[in-house]
Amino acid sequence: MAGIAAIGAAVAGDLPLQMPNAGTPAPQMPAEDDMGRPKPLELPKDVEAKLAGVDKAKVDFLKSGVTGRYVEKDALFARIRTGKPEEISAYIDAMQALHAQVEFKAGRDVAAIPLDTRSPWFNAWKARRPNSMDPKRDVGPIELTRYIGGWGGGFATFAGAPVAMTPEDLKAGKVDVAIVGAPLDMGSGWRNAIDGPRAMRMTGGAAGNDMYSMINPNAALKIVDYGDIAIDQNSTERSVDHVREMVAEIARTGAIPIVIGGDHSLEYPNVAAAA
Structure with a gap:
């Protein structure tokens, strides 16, 4: 948890983005690749x-x-x-x-493929749904399970945790850790990495006792599933910018953000710290 906390602090601006003492450096791409x-x-x-x-x-x-x-x-x-x-x-x-x-050939190939900035839907992929459009409710995490004594009968979430939708939910629930999905597919060669966050929810990852520490994270921490971050599958740059915005949104509430990325480019420690 110390490493995750350091990443969260870096996102919030309390630490430098470079972490020279990180235990696992980002893997280097082989020259032949x-x-x-x-x-x-x-x-x-x-x-x-x-x-x-x-x-x-x-x-x-x-x-x-x-x-x-x-x-x-x-x-x-x-x-x-x-x-x-x-x-x-x-x-x-x-x-x-x-x-x-x-191979790219100047004069024959377009150096960049611009997005259609004239489209009225240009930013619709990340436009927030106004709260006024939703049913009224008290702020705070939302339990999606049906039974008191365990999982099941509800909807799959990261670590079987309740769901939070807004920064106000995180603050009201005094959330320690907010897990969020980032289903980016482009950097992996379109190998269905987009389903990574969904698969992690279905397997119940990060729930129950940790076999090494014998600590149940859900018992020691207030954990929530913060949903998925919107991704523009036409632009890695725009997507990663929005990932940074969402990670910062979580960190500003005092919660530690954990990003479950479908794409390997979102999983490297240096990228997480830069976010």
């Missing part, structure tokens, strides 16, 4: 021998490492080892042609 800077490919000696009669520019293309985006290196080496010179040359030609199509 960086689309802008592919790792050079080392050719085995027998493969280089098969390429002896191939144009040097084509061999340099192979050695640049960009072919790793289109074919796994062992499959590439196998194709060269078993191919005839004309087949190898045609194979490299095909990869070069593909590379020319997928």
Whole structure:
């Protein structure tokens, strides 16, 4: 909990955003996974021998490492080892042609795809529903379970916790921890990461006794599910800006915000601290 508290304090402005003593640094992307800077490919000696009669520019293309985006290196080496010179040359030609199509080319490709700022729905994805449109109720967390003695019969929430919808709910309920979902999908290659927060709710994560400390977080802390943060699936930048706004909204009430992100870019400690 100390690490989470430090992140919450950083969000609220009480600590610097950089935490040099963080126990787990953000993972670094391997060089071969960086689309802008592919790792050079080392050719085995027998493969280089098969390429002896191939144009040097084509061999340099192979050695640049960009072919790793289109074919796994062992499959590439196998194709060269078993191919005839004309087949190898045609194979490299095909990869070069593909590379020319997928890479950005100034004058042919648009450097940025602007959003339609003329749309009357431009900010509708994050516009708040006015409280006056909702049924009147007392402020504070809302219990969604049907039974007193346990879960079930209600709606799935983070840690089986009650729901809070507004900062006023957090303050009235003297909430310690507000868990909020951020179902961003883009940075993961659209692999259904958007369902991450929903899956965490369904599994009841963070509820019950912790097997290491033998502490029940729900018994020691006032925890609520603060719903999901609105996401613009057309813009990571706009989405992350709104995530920052919502995390700050929670932190200003004195509660510790915990973001359950569907997308890996929202789960790294440095991103959470920067929020």
